[in-house]
Amino acid sequence: xxxxxxxxxxxxxxxxxxxxxxxxxxxxxxxxxxxxxxxxxxxxxxxxxxxxxxxxxxxxxxxxxxxxxxxxxxxxxxxxxxxxxxxxxxxxxxxxxxxxxxxxxxxxxxxxxxxxxxxxxxxxxxxxxxxxxxxxxxxxxxxxxxxxxxxxxxxxxxxxxxxxxxxxxxxxxxxxxxxxxxxxxxxxxxxxxxxxxxxxxxxxxxxxxxxxxxxxxxxxxxxxxxxxxxxxxxxxxxxxxxxxxxxxxxxxxxxxxxxxxxxxxxxxxxxxxxxxxxxxxxxxxxxxxxxxxxxxxxxxxxxxxxxxxxxxxxxxxxxxxxxxxxxxxxxxxxxxxxxxxxxxxxxxxxxxxxxxxxxxxxxxxxxxxxxxxxxxxxxxxxxxxxxxxxxxx
Amino acid sequence: xxxxxxxxxxxxxxxxxxxxxxxxxxxxxxxxxxxxxxxxxxxxxxxxxxxxxxxxxxxxxxxxxxxxxxxxxxxxxxxxxxxxxxxxxxxxxxxxxxxxxxxxxxxxxxxxxxxxxxxxxxxxxxxxxxxxxxxxxxxxxxxxxxxxxxxxxxxxxxxxxxxxxxxxxxxxxxxxxxxxxxxxxxxxxxxxxxxxxxxxxxxxxxxxxxxxxxxxxxxxxxxxxxxxxxxxxxxxxxxxxxxxxxxxxxxxxxxxxxxxxxxxxxxxxxxxxxxxxxxxxxxxxxxxxxxxxxxxxx
Numbered sequence: 001x002x003x004x005x006x007x008x009x010x011x012x013x014x015x016x017x018x019x020x021x022x023x024x025x026x027x028x029x030x031x032x033x034x035x036x037x038x039x040x041x042x043x044x045x046x047x048x049x050x051x052x053x054x055x056x057x058x059x060x061x062x063x064x065x066x067x068x069x070x071x072x073x074x075x076x077x078x079x080x081x082x083x084x085x086x087x088x089x090x091x092x093x094x095x096x097x098x099x100x101x102x103x104x105x106x107x108x109x110x111x112x113x114x115x116x117x118x119x120x121x122x123x124x125x126x127x128x129x130x131x132x133x134x135x136x137x138x139x140x141x142x143x144x145x146x147x148x149x150x151x152x153x154x155x156x157x158x159x160x161x162x163x164x165x166x167x168x169x170x171x172x173x174x175x176x177x178x179x180x181x182x183x184x185x186x187x188x189x190x191x192x193x194x195x196x197x198x199x200x201x202x203x204x205x206x207x208x209x210x211x212x213x214x215x216x217x218x219x220x221x222x223x224x225x226x227x228x229x230x231x232x233x234x235x236x237x238x239x240x241x242x243x244x245x246x247x248x249x250x251x252x253x254x255x256x257x258x259x260x261x262x263x264x265x266x267x268x269x270x271x272x273x274x275x276x277x278x279x280x281x282x283x284x285x286x287x288x289x290x291x292x293x294x295x296x297x298x299x300x301x302x303x304x305x306x307x308x309x310x311x312x313x314x315x316x317x318x319x320x321x322x323x324x325x326x327x328x329x330x331x332x333x334x335x336x337x338x339x340x341x342x343x344x345x346x347x348x349x350x351x352x353x354x355x356x357x358x359x360x361x362x363x364x365x366x367x368x369x370x371x372x373x374x375x376x377x378x379x380x381x382x383x384x385x386x387x388x389x390x391x392x393x
Numbered sequence: 394x395x396x397x398x399x400x401x402x403x404x405x406x407x408x409x410x411x412x413x414x415x416x417x418x419x420x421x422x423x424x425x426x427x428x429x430x431x432x433x434x435x436x437x438x439x440x441x442x443x444x445x446x447x448x449x450x451x452x453x454x455x456x457x458x459x460x461x462x463x464x465x466x467x468x469x470x471x472x473x474x475x476x477x478x479x480x481x482x483x484x485x486x487x488x489x490x491x492x493x494x495x496x497x498x499x500x501x502x503x504x505x506x507x508x509x510x511x512x513x514x515x516x517x518x519x520x521x522x523x524x525x526x527x528x529x530x531x532x533x534x535x536x537x538x539x540x541x542x543x544x545x546x547x548x549x550x551x552x553x554x555x556x557x558x559x560x561x562x563x564x565x566x567x568x569x570x571x572x573x574x575x576x577x578x579x580x581x582x583x584x585x586x587x588x589x590x591x592x593x594x595x596x597x598x599x600x601x602x603x604x605x606x607x608x609x610x611x612x613x614x615x616x617x618x619x620x621x622x623x624x625x626x627x628x629x630x631x632x633x634x635x636x637x638x639x640x641x642x643x644x645x646x647x648x649x650x651x652x653x654x655x656x657x658x659x660x661x662x663x664x665x666x667x668x669x670x671x672x673x674x675x676x677x678x679x680x681x682x683x684x685x686x687x688x689x690x691x
Contacts, residue, residue, distance in 0.1 A: 121496055123583040123613050123650070126503045141655075158504040199497055228649060229495035231470060258647040262639075273581060273647025274555020274610055277636040278678035281660070284639045285677050293640070295647040298538065298556065299413075328519075328540035328560045329420070357564065359540060381561070382679035 001225050004048045006104045007239045008221040015194040017187055019218045022106030024048065031080035034105035035073035043070045044108040047083045049090075049098040050244040057090035059083065060097060066090065069108060076105055098244065109217060114207035115174060116140050117188070117218075119195045121202070121226075122155065128195065130154040130162075130188070132170055136207035162192040176216075183216040191218075198236060199229030248292075248311050255307040257296055264289025265319040266388055267312035269305070271296050271330055279324045282381055288389035291318050298330055305338025306345070313346055320351045320392035322384055325358070332356045332364030340371040348373055351391035355384035394601040395523040395575040396550070396592070397486055397512075398462060398534040402523075405430040405460035405484065407451065407467055407475050409441050414466030417490075417538050418445070421464075424541035425525055425532035430454040432463075451475075452482040462486040464520060464536045472516065473498035480511045488536045489516035489586070496649065499584040506586070513586025517648065519556035519578035530572075539563075539576065547572015549685065550596035552589055553608035554581050554648065558636060558678060562606050565682035571691070574602040581648025583612070589619035597627045604630045604689045606681055607672070611637030612651045612658050617666045624670035632685035633667040634675040635660045 003011075006024035013019075021041065023034035035043055047054055047066035054066035063082040070076045080103050089097035114136035122129040132152045135143045144151050152173050156162050167188050171181040187208075195203050202224035209219050230237050242250045252259030258273065262280075266288045270276035273295045280290040292315070296308050312318055325335050335356065343352070355378035356364045368375050376391065378384025404421065408414035409431030419442060422428050430448055431441045437449035448454035451463070463484045467475040472491040479487045494516045506513060514521065520537015524530035524544035535541045543560060545567045553559040559578050566573060577592050579585055589607055596602040605627075609616035616635065623631055638660035640646045642653040653659055664674050673688035675681045 121500070121583065126500055126584045128500075158500045196497065199495055201496065226496045226649075227645070228469060228493045229497065232495075260641070260644050260646065262641065270557075272555060272557025273651060274553070274559075274608070274636050275557035275561060275678070277610060277640060277646050277651065278558055278561075278634070280639040281636060282677045282679065290639055293644075293646055326557045326560050326564070328543070328557065329417075329538060358543070358560070380679050382677055385677075 001227065001230070001240055002050045002244065003223055003239045004050065004102070004241065005046065006048055006102065008223055011194060011198065012218060012221070016190045017194060017218055018183070018216065020107040020109050022104050024102050024104050025080060026084070026102050028077040028080040028084065031103055031105055032073045032077040035070060035076035038105070038107055039073070042108040043076065044068065044106055045070050045076055045079045046104045046106065047088050047100040048102040048104055049088055049093070049100060050241070051090050051092035051098060053090035053092050054088065057088050057093070060087040060089065066100070101243070109209065109219070110212050112210045112212050114209050116143070116206050117208045118202065118204040118206070119192060119200070125155055127158045128156045130156065130170065132174055134174055136209070140206065156192070162189060179214060180210055180216055187216055187218070198233060199226045200224060201226045248315060251311050252294070252308070255304050257294065257304060257308050257311070259311060260293040261315065262290055262292055263317070264291045265317050265392060267291045267294070267315065267318045267321045269294050269296060269308050269312060269321065269323045271298060271300065271325050271327070275324065275326060279322065279381065282385040283322065283389065286385045286389045288385070288392065291315055300330065300334065302334055302338040302341060305335055306342035309339060309342035310346055318350065320388050321353070322388040323352070323354045324381060324384060325356050327356065327358035327361065327364070329359060331359055332361045333367055336364035336367035340367060340373060343373045351376060351388065353378050353384050353388040353391065355379070355381060394599050396595040396599050396602070397575060397577065398521055398523050398536060400523070400525055400532055400534055401427070402462050402534045403427050403429045403458060403460045404534070404536055405432060405451070405454050405458070405463040407432045407463055407465045407479065409433060409445070409447060409466070410436055411466055415441065417466065420541065421535045424535045425527065426535045429458040430460050451478045451484070455482045455484060460484065462488065462536060465489045465491055467491055469493040469495070473502050476502050476513060477505060480506055480509050484511055486514065487511050487586070488514045488518070488520050490518060490520055490537050492517040494582070496582070496584055499582065503584055503586070514577065515580040515585060517582045518580030519559060521575060521577050523575045524573055537578065539578070543567055544576065545572035547574065548601060548603040549573050550599070550602040550605045551576040551608070552592040552596070552605070553578055554610055554650070555608060555636065558608050558634070561678060562608060562681045569682055569686065571682065571686070574599060581650050583650040589615045590622055593619050593623055593627060597629060602629065604685055606685050607631055607633045608681070609633065609635045609663060610648065610651050611635070611640050611646065611653050611660050614657060616663050617657070620667045620670035620672055623672065630685065630688040631672045632675055632681060632688055633672045634678055634681050635663045635667070636678070
């Protein structure tokens, strides 16, 4: 789950993590009011979408740039007018772009130095690790590759939490001293609290900056949340913006299906995450291109299977469907009934290969055979994959 | 022999009165597994299916029945607590089937379990099966949610993060006439109790296991760690498969642990390491058993 920049700012404010002053606006009037509130500071207005590359993007109405410096409160209103309700195209949005429904008016800070700071869950040690570097504002992967000695790591004890000496060590190794070291300490302590309290999987600040007037601020943040823990964070769930997500994935999540859209033309419907990945792989192995990852889970109902079928048929790129079910405990006939129900409702304009194996497989095959749907039977995964690849060519 | 569990293992099921736990408790009983106790808070004194006594707390179930293994079917918000309760009661093998436990909870469980004599398998795993000698492998020990009937008693050890891919491998083996010593699903979460390496070591020491199938997926370095150990220490033939070659980076592919983060996390990188360590890598998931048999000289 992703959140907007203004929502990240709200979380920072709640946990006492310093970031530039800013306010979100849904109308030009609100943008003007926000700019007036911060009068005296140099200000910037930013379109709020989940994609990166906003500054260099363009709007479909011809207006250039999703991030602008503003000179006056009136100008904030003018720019907001040109951004709100318009579609922003950036290198990350694809040609269709994203509708801008909110802008953020924020203080444009002068930067003295840029640092990198992140907290993530390290799976090798099963504990959180803080990663920091004096080389901020650029890709941390490049820094790690070119100058690995400039990457600092501090592992945190899962039960003790972040210790004072660990913070002081990091500050010293980043070259921060005096009041800035103190500010950094408070910032990191609060950031760690935020990370733990909100069940984050990742929290990346790039850059963390020092300013000429002596402040230490988080300038840009990227949040990752543990989906498994969202049940105890209704406030974070509320931040979810489904308008920013792939509509197919939103539809799938309503039915508790695990769906991820890809660019290929062979859709797959599988039970189990490992088998679903392996099914995509085997399609590719035989020269095809998977259109999605879709795991209907171990206990799928007829309704879920039917919904899954409709979602994959809704993708205009899809030219064929492969259903691969190993019904260990799951009843193969439930899958078969779901497929028949969905195909009857939507029609089946493209080739469908079904490979069923396992529990109650004979009944499942009989259900499919008794329907008038045109189904190609696959015996093994490999047979089924070759048949669907051949069928879409 | 087999590993971790055999036909004499006395099994306790935490969450036996829930729909999911109850269904699989019944399937384990039907398979011939010695399910000796159930545990659900507030339901002590009742019985399951008229034959399995239900206790509360877990420590009472252990002291009254001598159960040494526990299957956890408790919902995610309470699962970490259930694991720790089993550990506290001295259960030797704790198998957490529950999917969707928060990572922070598992982080604390892992730390709290340091020095404990219990072993945790999972969470988010299909569990373990040591097939029995009867028809359709009846009479074996089934802890978790795997389909018992696809198994056959034999000499191949199977270890995997994924449930359905394990079934696929087991089914391929059984169809070709090769049985399994023990099948272990270690689970798809980023923080789990037992790793590929832990299981490989046990298979290596188990006289009944003659060959091994190791199934992995994108994310983390557990498969690479196991392969590097096997290169120098494992005398038995191993076939491997890694799922997720077509997974886009940065997306969670169903399992919380299946995310490509860096270069080392990819399926290609892992397959290369496996091959370099002398493991026969199956090209497709359809070839897991045949790849092993070829390596094994069968």
